[in-house]
Every structure is written in C-alpha cells, then in structure tokens.
Amino acid sequence: xxxxxxxxxxxxxxxxxxxxxxxxxxxxxxxxxxxxxxxxxxxxxxxxxxxxxxxxxxxxxxxxxxxxxxxxxxxxxxxxxxxxxxxxxxxxxxxxxxxxxxxxxxxxxxxxxxxxxxxxxxxxxxxxxxxxxxxxxxxxxxxxxxxxxxxxxxxxxxxxxxxxxxxxxxxxxxxxxxxxxxxxxxxxxxxxxxxxxxxxxxxxxxxxxxxxxxxxxxxxxxxxxxxxxxxxxxxxxxxxxxxxxxxxxxxxxxxxxxxxxxxxxxxxxxxxxxxxxxxxxxxxxxxxxxxxxxxxxxxxxxxxxxxxxxxxxxxxxxxxxxxxxxxxxxxxxxxxxxxxxxxxxxxxxxxxxxxxxxxxxxxxxxxxxxxxxxxxxxxxxxxxxxxxxxxxxx
Amino acid sequence: xxxxxxxxxxxxxxxxxxxxxxxxxxxxxxxxxxxxxxxxxxxxxxxxxxxxxxxxxxxxxxxxxxxxxxxxxxxxxxxxxxxxxxxxxxxxxxxxxxxxxxxxxxxxxxxxxxxxxxxxxxxxxxxxxxxxxxxxxxxxxxxxxxxxxxxxxxxxxxxxxxxxxxxxxxxxxxxxxxxxxxxxxxxxxxxxxxxxxxxxxxxxxxxxxxxxxxxxxxxxxxxxxxxxxxxxxxxxxxxxxxxxxxxxxxxxxxxxxxxxxxxxxxxxxxxxxxxxxxxxxxxxxxxxxxxxxxxxxxxxxxxxxxxxxxxxxxxxxxxxxxxxxxxxxxxxxxxxxxxxxxxxxxxxxxxxxxxxxxxxxxxxxxxxxxxxxxxxxxxxxxxxxxxxxxxxxxxxxxxxxxxxxxxxxxxxxxxxxxxxxxxxxxxxxxxxxxxxxxxxxxxxxxxxxxxxxxxxxxxxxxxxxxxxxxxxxxxxxxxxxxxxxxxxxxxxxxxxxxxxxxxxxxxxxxxxxxxxxxxxxxxxxxxxxxxxxxxxxxxxxxxxxxxxxxxxxxxxxxxxxxxxxxxxxx
Numbered sequence: 031x032x033x034x035x036x037x038x039x040x041x042x043x044x045x046x047x048x049x050x051x052x053x054x055x056x057x058x059x060x061x062x063x064x065x066x067x068x069x070x071x072x073x074x075x076x077x078x079x080x081x082x083x084x085x086x087x088x089x090x091x092x093x094x095x096x097x098x099x100x101x102x103x104x105x106x107x108x109x110x111x112x113x114x115x116x117x118x119x120x121x122x123x124x125x126x127x128x129x130x131x132x133x134x135x136x137x138x139x140x141x142x143x144x145x146x147x148x149x150x151x152x153x154x155x156x157x158x159x160x161x162x163x164x165x166x167x168x169x170x171x172x173x174x175x176x177x178x179x180x181x182x183x184x185x186x187x188x189x190x191x192x193x194x195x196x197x198x199x200x201x202x203x204x205x206x207x208x209x210x211x212x213x214x215x216x217x218x219x220x221x222x223x224x225x226x227x228x229x230x231x232x233x234x235x236x237x238x239x240x241x242x243x244x245x246x247x248x249x250x251x252x253x254x255x256x257x258x259x260x261x262x263x264x265x266x267x268x269x270x271x272x273x274x275x276x277x278x279x280x281x282x283x284x285x286x287x288x289x290x291x292x293x294x295x296x297x298x299x300x301x302x303x304x305x306x307x308x309x310x311x312x313x314x315x316x317x318x319x320x321x322x323x324x325x326x327x328x329x330x331x332x333x334x335x336x337x338x339x340x341x342x343x344x345x346x347x348x349x350x351x352x353x354x355x356x357x358x359x360x361x362x363x364x365x366x367x368x369x370x371x372x373x374x375x376x377x378x379x380x381x382x383x384x385x386x387x388x389x390x391x392x393x394x395x396x397x398x399x400x401x402x403x404x405x406x407x408x409x410x411x412x413x414x415x416x417x418x419x420x421x422x423x424x
Numbered sequence: 425x426x427x428x429x430x431x432x433x434x435x436x437x438x439x440x441x442x443x444x445x446x447x448x449x450x451x452x453x454x455x456x457x458x459x460x461x462x463x464x465x466x467x468x469x470x471x472x473x474x475x476x477x478x479x480x481x482x483x484x485x486x487x488x489x490x491x492x493x494x495x496x497x498x499x500x501x502x503x504x505x506x507x508x509x510x511x512x513x514x515x516x517x518x519x520x521x522x523x524x525x526x527x528x529x530x531x532x533x534x535x536x537x538x539x540x541x542x543x544x545x546x547x548x549x550x551x552x553x554x555x556x557x558x559x560x561x562x563x564x565x566x567x568x569x570x571x572x573x574x575x576x577x578x579x580x581x582x583x584x585x586x587x588x589x590x591x592x593x594x595x596x597x598x599x600x601x602x603x604x605x606x607x608x609x610x611x612x613x614x615x616x617x618x619x620x621x622x623x624x625x626x627x628x629x630x631x632x633x634x635x636x637x638x639x640x641x642x643x644x645x646x647x648x649x650x651x652x653x654x655x656x657x658x659x660x661x662x663x664x665x666x667x668x669x670x671x672x673x674x675x676x677x678x679x680x681x682x683x684x685x686x687x688x689x690x691x692x693x694x695x696x697x698x699x700x701x702x703x704x705x706x707x708x709x710x711x712x713x714x715x716x717x718x719x720x721x722x723x724x725x726x727x728x729x730x731x732x733x734x735x736x737x738x739x740x741x742x743x744x745x746x747x748x749x750x751x752x753x754x755x756x757x758x759x760x761x762x763x764x765x766x767x768x769x770x771x772x773x774x775x776x777x778x779x780x781x782x783x784x785x786x787x788x789x790x791x792x793x794x795x796x797x798x799x800x801x802x803x804x805x806x807x808x809x810x811x812x813x814x815x816x817x818x819x820x821x822x823x824x825x826x827x828x829x830x831x832x833x834x835x836x837x838x839x840x841x842x843x844x845x846x847x848x849x850x851x852x853x854x855x856x857x858x859x860x861x862x863x864x865x866x867x868x869x870x871x872x873x874x875x876x877x878x879x880x881x882x883x884x885x886x887x888x889x890x891x892x893x894x895x896x897x898x899x900x901x902x903x904x905x906x907x908x909x910x911x912x913x914x915x916x917x918x919x920x921x922x923x924x925x926x927x928x929x930x931x932x933x934x935x936x937x938x939x940x941x942x943x944x945x946x947x948x949x950x951x952x953x954x955x956x957x958x959x960x961x962x963x964x965x966x967x968x969x970x971x972x973x974x975x976x977x978x979x980x981x982x983x984x985x986x987x988x989x990x991x992x993x994x
C-alpha cells in the first residue's frame with residue numbers, strides 16, 4: 031500500500047523529490063494555512079470559523095512519484111529495449127560521474143586554498159603543524175581518489191566508445207581531458223604548496239636554532255651548577271636549603287622537559303619532512319599515471335588525425351600534387367599535436383583555476399586541444415565515406 | 425460559504441504553485457467553463473498565463489518554454505489525453521490538478537507515461553462545479569433523469585460535483601433528502617458513500633452545529649421554473665438565456681457586431697453585481713442613472729485635448745472610460761432587448777395571470793383569464809402553453825377542471841403539437857401524484873393564517889408575489905421544524921440544533937428565482953448561510969427540455985396513443 035499523503039509532503043520529504051522545491055518560492059506564511067487546513071492538528075482553534083484563505087486539496091504527487099519509482103526499478107530489472115533511451119541514460123550516467131568528479135575537484139581546491147594559507151605563514155610560534163599535516167593527508171587522499179575516478183571515467187568512455195556517435199565521444203574525451211588537466215594543475219599547486227612549506231620549515235628550524243642553541247648547549251652544564259648548589263647552600267640554613275633543593279628540582283625537571291619537548295619537536299619536524307617528501311613522491315606517481323592517461327588520449331586523437339589526413343589526401347586535388355609534402359605533414363602533425371597533450375604542456379596552458387569554477391564542466395582547454403579534430407567537420411560537409419575512414423579507438 | 429471564492433482560490437493557488445515564468449493553462453471542456461466563471465482572461469493574463477488550451481485539441485504547438493498547468497476532470501478520456509501528452513510532452517513541465525478524487529490506477533498509468541519526467545505535481549483541487557453566484561452553483565447537466573430515476577452517468581457526475589463542493593467548502597454534512605423522490609434518495613446515499621470512503625478528506629474542523637446537505641427534487645416544485653421572472657438576472661436568463669455567464673444576443677434585431685455575445689459576471693461588473701437582484705422597474709431607473717453618469721463623463725473627455733497634459737490624462741483615463749462605455753452599452757442593449765420582448769410578448773399581462781395561477785386559489789377567475797389570454801394574438805405559443813401548464817398543475821384535481829377545453833383552445837390558436845404534448849408531460853413530471861408536499865393548498869393552521877394575512881395585506885407587487893416552495897422548506901429548516909417524515913436523514917446522525925450552514929441541492933435544476941430567495945434568506949437571517957445548487961440553472965425553456973429529456977410521459981403517452989389508435993381502427 032502506498033500511503034496517501036495529502037499535504038506538504040513534497041517539500042518536507044527530503045531526498046525524494048528535489049526537482050522543484052529549489053526553484054519555487056513558497057513562502058511558508060502563504061502556503062501554510064492552505065496546506066495544513068485539513069490536518070486536525072489544531073484543537074484549540076477547532077471551534078473558530080475557518081480562515082477565509084484556506085481550502086481543501088490533496089497532494090497526490092508523492093503517490094505519483096512512488097509509482098514512478100516502483101516502475102523504474104521494475105524496468106531496470108527487465109532492461110529497457112529502447113536503445114535511444116538507454117544511450118541517453120548512459121550518457122547521463124557519464125555526465126553524472128563527471129559532475130561528481132568536478133564537485134570533488136572543487137572541494138579539494140578549497141582545501142588546498144586553506145592549506146596554502148596555513149603553509150605560507152611564517153610565524154615561529156603559531157605553527158599549526160597538526161592541521162597542516164591533516165590537510166596534507168586529506169588532500170593527498172583526495173587527489174588519489176580523484177585520479178582513480180577519472181581513470182574510471184575514461185574506462186567508461188572507452189567501454190561505450192564504439193556505440194556512441196563521434197561527437198558524443200569527442201565531447202566525453204574533452205571532458206575527461208579537462209578534468210585531468212584540472213587535477214594535474216591541482217596536484218602541481220599542491221606540490222608547490224608543499225615545497226613552500228618545506229622551505230618554511232627549514233627557515234623556522236634555522237631561526238629556532240639561532241635562538242635556542244644557547245639553552246640546548248647549556249643543558250649539560252646545568253646539572254653541575256645545580257648539583258653543586260644545594261651542597262653549598264645546605265650548610266647555611268635548612269630552610270633556605272629546602273627552598274634551594276626545591277628550586278633545583280624544579281629547574282632540572284624544567285630543563286628535562288625542555289629537552290623532551292625539543293626532542294619530540296625535532297622528531298615531529300623530521301616526520302613532517304618525511305611526510306612531505308613521500309607526498310611529493312606519490313604525487314610524482316600520480317603525475318605519471320596522468321601522463322599515461324593523456325598519452326592514451328593522444329593515441330585516440332592521433333588516429334583521428336591520421337584519418338583526417340587520409341581524407342585530405344584523398345579528397346583535395348591540390349593536396350594530391352604535393353603528396354610528398356602531405357606525407358611529411360601526415361607524419362609530422364600527430365607528433366606536433368601530441369605535444370600540447372603532454373602533461374607539462376597542459377599545465378602550462380592552464381588558466382589560473384579557481385576552486386569555484388572547477389565544477390562547471392565547460393571544457394576550458396578543449397579548444398586548444400581539439401580544434402584540429404573538429405575543424406574539418408565544421409568547415410566542409412563531410413563525405414559519407416569519411417566515417418569509414420575514421421578508425422575509432424574503442 | 426462562497427462558492428465563487430472557493431473556486432477562484434483553487435485557480436489562484438494552481439497558478440501560484442507553478443512559480444514564476446510563462447504558463448499555459450490546459451483544460452478540458454468542463455473545466456474551461458469552471459475557470460471562465462471565476463476568472464476573466466485579462467485577470468489570468470496578469471498572472472503570467474499566456475495561453476489557454478484544450479487538452480483534446482489535436483494540433484497544439486510544441487512550446488518547451490512554457491510550464492503547463494493542467495486543470496482537468498478525472499475522467500477516463502482526460503487521463504488518456506494526458507497520457508498521450510506526457511509521452512510526447514509539448515511543454516517543459518507539468519503541474520497536474522484534477523478537479524476531483526482520482527483513482528490510484530489512473531495515477532499509476534500516468535506515472536507510467538511520464539517517461540521523460542516532466543510531471544512536477546499531481547494534486548486534487550476540488551473545483552468541480554460551476555460557481556454562478558457566491559451562493560449558487562450548477563453542474564450544467566440538462567436531462568439528469570431517465571424517467572423517475574437517474575441516468576447512471578449523470579448520477580456519478582452529480583455525486584462528484586456535490587462531493588467536490590462539500591470538500592471545497594470544507595463541510596462534512598449531515599444529509600437529508602426528499603422522501604418522495606427516489607432520485608434524491610439515491611443521490612443522498614451516493615454522497616454518503618463517498619464521504620465514508622474518502623473519510624480522511626472529510627476530516628475538517630468540527631463546528632458546533634454540523635452543516636446540512638438537503639437534497640430536493642425539481643418535480644416537487646414544477647411551478648417555479650414555469651413563471652416569468654422580473655428580477656434582472658432571472659429575467660435575462662428567462663428571456664435571453666445565460667450560459668456560463670454569457671448571453672447570446674445575436675438574435676436581437678440590429679445588434680452591433682461586438683455585442684453579439686456579452687458577458688454578465690457579477691465578479692467584474694459592478695453595475696450587474698449591484699442590480700442583478702433588483703426588479704425590472706428599478707433596473708430601468710438605474711440604467712438611466714448609469715447613462716447620465718456616462719454622459720457627464722463623455723463630453724469632458726472629448727473636449728479638451730489641447731495640451732500634452734490633457735492628452736496624458738485622457739490616455740490614462742481612457743481604459744476606464746472604455747470599460748464604462750462597454751458596461752453602459754452592454755446593459756443598455758440587454759435591458760432594451762428585455763423591454764422589447766416584454767412589450768412584444770405582452771408579458772406583463774401574461775405574468776399577472778401566471779402569478780394568479782401560482783399563488784391564488786380562485787379557479788373560475790383563473791380559468792377566465794387564461795382563456796382570455798389564449799385569444800390574445802400577441803401572446804406567443806410558448807407563453808400560451810406555459811399558462812395552460814400552470815393551470816394544469818394547479819387545478820389538476822379540481823372538480824370543474826377544464827383542461828381538455830384549454831387544450832382545444834391551444835390547438836385552435838395554432839400552438840404546435842410539441843407544446844401541447846408538453847402540457848401533459850409537465851403534469852406527469854410535477855403533478856400531485858409525484859409531489860411529496862402540497863404546493864397550493866396549505867394544510868396546517870399556521871400556513872393557512874399566513875396566507876390569510878397575506879391576502880389581507882395585499883401583495884407588494886403583483887408580478888413578484890410568488891415565493892418559490894423552496895422558501896417555505898428553508899424557512900422550516902432554519903426553524904428546525906422541517907418534518908423528518910418528509911425529509912429523512914441518511915444514516916444515523918441527526919441534527920438536534922437549528923442548522924447554520926445549509927447546502928441545498930435540487931435534482932433537475934434550480935432557478936434564479938430560488939437563488940434570489942436564498943440570497944434574501946442569507947441577508948435576512950443572521951447566522952445562517954445557505955448555498956443553493958442544482959444539476960443546472962433553469963429557465964422555462966430549459967426546464968421543458970429537462971421534462972422532455974426525462975421522457976417518461978412521452979413513452980406512456982405514445983403507448984396510450986398507440987392503443988387508442990389501434991382501438992379506433994378496429
């Protein structure tokens with residue numbers, strides 16, 4: 031049995047229907063009496079005449095939606111046999127994934143920003159080592175998972191590459207590339223932040239050493255001094271001696287504590303350094319992975335390019351005259367155009383990215399990467415045999 | 425207890441709920457009427473509804489930038505249309521409002537059709553009736569009964585309409601019905617059934633005295649719809665015919681093109697709102713005042729247009745002026761046509777005799793008057809037949825009944841066969857045999873003294889002396905004196921106190937005269953609120969059609985005729 035809900039369910043039931051409640055401006059004051067009038071929840075006002083602006087109605091939206099949902103789940107079990115619908119759904123799946131990644135990226139960017147602010151502090155005393163470490167760790171994790179996600183996305187694109195149209199694939203690839211480049215730039219930023227941090231730490235250390243060398247070197251002497259103290263003082267008076275002993279105790283314990291602290295501090299610093307180093311190493315591996323992925327993309331694009339040159343060769347008569355040159359071009363062009371796809375190149379091309387705009391998937395760099403592919407289609411009507419000439423990497 | 429307001433509120437809420445942006449209002453045949461009764465087009469345009477479409481029109485354009493507000497009756501056809509629509513949506517998003525309770529299976533099939541996820545809301549808004557006046561509603565059903573019993577389709581429509589009215593007014597009533605009518609009993613039980621089935625919808629705040637639904641049958645009072653009327657609204661309906669607030673004036677001689685069809689709506693016509701319950705004479709003087717007002721304004725507007733400021737003032741005032749001129753020309757045309765018809769058909773004289781037939785018990789003078797009028801060539805066959813019908817109803821069992829003689833007179837006058845047959849049909853429909861209560865001769869002492877006193881006082885206006893039988897019924901009801909033996913309750917619940925909120929429903933149609941009675945009762949008795957409804961709102965013509973549609977006598981008549989014919993052949 032589907033419960034018949036009558037009023038307000040749409041807006042109160044979170045996570046079920048979110049389509050419209052955001053865009054709708056439903057002031058509670060105006061909607062209130064209209065919706066709750068049927069509910070006998072106001073016994074004190076029971077005898078009062080009905081407010082003039084109330085009216086009875088029943089919201090069947092919930093019922094409708096639950097029917098939709100049950101139908102959907104049933105259909106998923108059966109597998110719909112409508113190819114267009116499925117393609118659309120798949121594509122939307124892709125979009126969803128990409129959107130998710132974009133959102134994660136932007137979140138990570140905000141974290142990175144925070145970290146940058148923390149890391150760039152040079153104060154000796156207000157050093158939030160723990161926070162920085164945590165953030166570093168988190169960001170590291172994030173980047174890792176993002177990397178994985180993008181790899182998945184790429185797999186996904188490749189898996190359905192054969193079925194979907196060329197434009198769709200171009201689009202998907204563009205999105206993947208843009209996500210990758212954003213991730214790369216973030217990793218780069220992260221790396222630089224970490225370097226800054228290391229630098230800072232080094233500076234701090236050196237400064238600390240400047241100021242704290244004296245007490246540290248004086249430490250071994252102290253016990254002698256103090257040890258001698260009580261003996262001398264002790265002869266004078268028991269009272270003062272007691273005091274002196276006390277003081278000595280206190281001082282030694284203080285000193286020892288100092289040593290301990292210093293030790294642990296140094297230890298922690300060393301750890302931090304190590305951490306940072308390992309992070310950088312990991313980042314390096316991520317970079318490599320990214321480079322690998324980009325390389326794969328490049329292959330796809332290359333094959334397209336080859337297709338294009340083949341087409342050019344076949345079709346343009348003026349081109350046929352310089353077949354040799356064309357061959358050269360053909361062999362050169364992919365190499366040339368592969369350059370812009372290598373990681374450092376992408377990174378250098380990247381516009382300064384802000385955390386806020388990463389989730390919008392408008393492929394900012396796509397024009398620079400893709401135009402060589404899309405050009406022919408936009409300039410001339412494509413002959414039908416080109417489709418055959420275009421080998422799709424699946 | 426204002427039905428116009430209730431429906432209007434539903435429509436406003438619908439439009440509000442869909443948020444800002446351009447909208448299209450998708451309706452069916454009946455909801456178009458429902459909406460048009462409470463909203464004018466310009467009013468609804470202001471709320472960003474720019475397009476009105478019928479769901480059953482086939483070639484609607486695809487307009488993805490519009491939001492669709494669908495206000496539909498939950499009928500099978502509408503659900504089918506909606507399913508088609510959702511499969512290939514023409515608009516971006518759909519807000520679906522059904523005017524009544526919709527079944528679970530229909531919701532499911534709609535959900536099935538919503539492949540592209542364009543439906544934002546599915547709601548039930550109970551505006552399932554035509555709100556004519558604040559205290560008068562109709563269902564626009566002509567011919568609700570087959571013989572003495574319901575046409576099943578109309579019964580379900582009436583039940584839906586009536587329950588929707590109860591829901592929209594938020595009343596969970598105690599129900600009484602007229603015992604003498606089988607149809608009233610059936611309807612009462614159907615309504616009760618719906619209330620108990622949808623009990624959760626009918627959970628309203630309890631009032632001290634529960635509201636009362638009284639179901640009556642037209643056949644108990646066949647006199648009222650046969651009388652000529654003299655108050656504005658009723659008169660217009662009687663002589664010209666009001667259909668969903670619209671009046672067809674195309675048959676008026678020399679009518680200008682833009683006055684072929686005019687709208688009389690109390691909602692946005694102040695003059696009409698103020699005058700709809702006044703009688704013809706008062707209307708005449710009010711129209712004169714209106715004209716004078718208008719005349720005073722008119723030259724002033726047109727004279728000085730010399731400076732820019734004048735022009736500006738003119739442009740600013742022009743819409744108002746235009747509106748006023750529209751109102752004036754409309755009412756002048758309508759009243760002019762009314763007065764033309766009155767004099768052409770000799771209606772003053774006819775009406776006087778009608779009133780005498782309806783209200784007095786002097787057989788010989790009545791007969792004499794009817795006979796005299798039948799000789800008058802100015803009296804139309806319609807009015808002549810009407811007079812004979814009234815006579816037949818009143819003096820059905822009178823010892824010196826001379827109905828056959830009158831029928832002969834009718835034939836001599838050249839009145840068509842159709843009308844002569846209708847005389848007996850009307851008697852069959854609302855004759856003494858059918859009536860549960862006595863229309864003409866009062867039984868109890870109070871009523872007799874009342875009538876006696878009335879006779880002594882003399883009547884205020886000879887043309888409006890008739891009080892519909894409903895007045896007496898409601899009067900008794902308000903005083904708590906309505907006999908339970910004649911108007912029993914449905915179910916166990918009875919009403920101890922005097923009722924405060926009363927909904928009266930007349931099977932077979934109410935009349936504007938009764939609406940006026942209800943209006944006056946509402947005004948004169950504080951604490952009592954009455955809403956009148958009917959399967960339709962009748963004038964004489966539509967009432968005769970209703971009688972014809974019920975078809976009981978024509979059948980019996982035909983068969984008897986067939987018998988007599990066969991007998992004569994032998």
